[in-house]
Amino acid sequence: MSHTIISCAVTGSIHTPSMSPSLPVTPEQIAEQAVAAAEAGAAIIHLHARDPQTGRPSPDPALFRVPVEALRERTDAIINISTGGSAEMSVEQRLAPARHWAPELASLNMGSMNFVFTAAARRVEHWQHDWEEPYVLGSADRIFANTFAQIEYTLAELGALGTRFEFECYDVGHLYTLAHFADRGLVQPPFWIQTIFGILGGIGAHQENLTHMVRIADRLFGADYVMSSFAAGRHQMDFMTAAALNGGHVRVGLEDNLMIARGEPAADNAQQVAKAARILRELGREIATPAQARERLALRSGDRGAVAGRSS
Numbered sequence: 001m002s003h004t005i006i007s008c009a010v011t012g013s014i015h016t017p018s019m020s021p022s023l024p025v026t027p028e029q030i031a032e033q034a035v036a037a038a039e040a041g042a043a044i045i046h047l048h049a050r051d052p053q054t055g056r057p058s059p060d061p062a063l064f065r066v067p068v069e070a071l072r073e074r075t076d077a078i079i080n081i082s083t084g085g086s087a088e089m090s091v092e093q094r095l096a097p098a099r100h101w102a103p104e105l106a107s108l109n110m111g112s113m114n115f116v117f118t119a120a121a122r123r124v125e126h127w128q129h130d131w132e133e134p135y136v137l138g139s140a141d142r143i144f145a146n147t148f149a150q151i152e153y154t155l156a157e158l159g160a161l162g163t164r165f166e167f168e169c170y171d172v173g174h175l176y177t178l179a180h181f182a183d184r185g186l187v188q189p190p191f192w193i194q195t196i197f198g199i200l201g202g203i204g205a206h207q208e209n210l211t212h213m214v215r216i217a218d219r220l221f222g223a224d225y226v227m228s229s230f231a232a233g234r235h236q237m238d239f240m241t242a243a244a245l246n247g248g249h250v251r252v253g254l255e256d257n258l259m260i261a262r263g264e265p266a267a268d269n270a271q272q273v274a275k276a277a278r279i280l281r282e283l284g285r286e287i288a289t290p291a292q293a294r295e296r297l298a299l300r301s302g303d304r305g306a307v308a309g310r311s312s
């Protein structure tokens with residue numbers, strides 16, 4: 001059995017600073033948590049950036065410098081930069097960080113959708129920043145746009161840098177969208193598919209849905225894909241376990257869940273990675289090193305830094 005790849009998404013666009021003091025905000029905080037997550041067993045680190053003053057999701061490539069350099073200097077982890085950014089950003093803004101840093105991996109969201117996270121506001125009694133509450137509640141009236149033209153543009157722009165993709169699939173139709181791009185020869189196997197459950201607007205966090213997604217991926221891609229899965233929110237760890245039992249890979253991180261157990265806030269990202277690694281080992285799985293993940297996903301490996309050597 002191949003080793004299980006753990007990804008960690010350390011910050012992101014769903015949660016805001018008022019929801020948890022553990023959520024990393026400044027480039028230095030993001031760097032420290034990213035390095036600790038890698039040391040705890042995450043082979044892949046998925047990065048977003050935030051305005052250090054307000055914590056608002058930011059597409060500024062300069063804000064990625066400290067985390068990217070820390071990961072490159074202090075770990076062997078695979079860097080995966082978001083092209084999802086936030087639904088408020090233009091496509092050009094969303095592509096700017098990956099264009100600048102040419103990471104080995106970038107996320108690529110496989111369909112336009114409702115992406116509603118208003119429930120995340122429930123536990124907040126006091127908002128620290130003016131933007132937070134309207135931003136969170138506004139998710140009920142925003143479309144997360146990922147049109148076929150935008151997907152094709154992203155594939156061309158970042159593919160030219162040698163970046164490969166984490167195909168984020170929030171519903172079964174997104175697998176068919178990926179198959180469409182595969183049929184046109186615009187994406188190359190092995191396809192690294194991240195199936196996402198429990199986002200309001202996407203497929204729900206029921207384990208039958210995971211089984212179905214795996215069955216359809218088998219039908220569409222045969223041996224040409226590698227699947228990872230996660231559920232947003234409280235189903236994070238049971239879905240992580242179910243994904244591993246199905247032979248899949250897993251993603252955790254404060255980007256999608258702020259808790260370490262029911263009612264217990266996570267101290268940081270590394271705590272979630274360590275818990276996932278512990279459960280996986282108890283199930284008899286071995287945790288993939290970055291080198292093993294690179295080989296499995298056919299990433300750039302040897303020329304790491306040659307394309308992506310920009311320093312500012």
Ligand code: KMH
Nearest residue numbers: 012082083084085107255
């Ligand atoms: N937090 C995930 C549900 C991206 O960065 O491209 C969405 C995500 C999108 O990771």
Ligand code: ZN
Nearest residue numbers: 009012082084
């Ligand atoms: Zn993300």
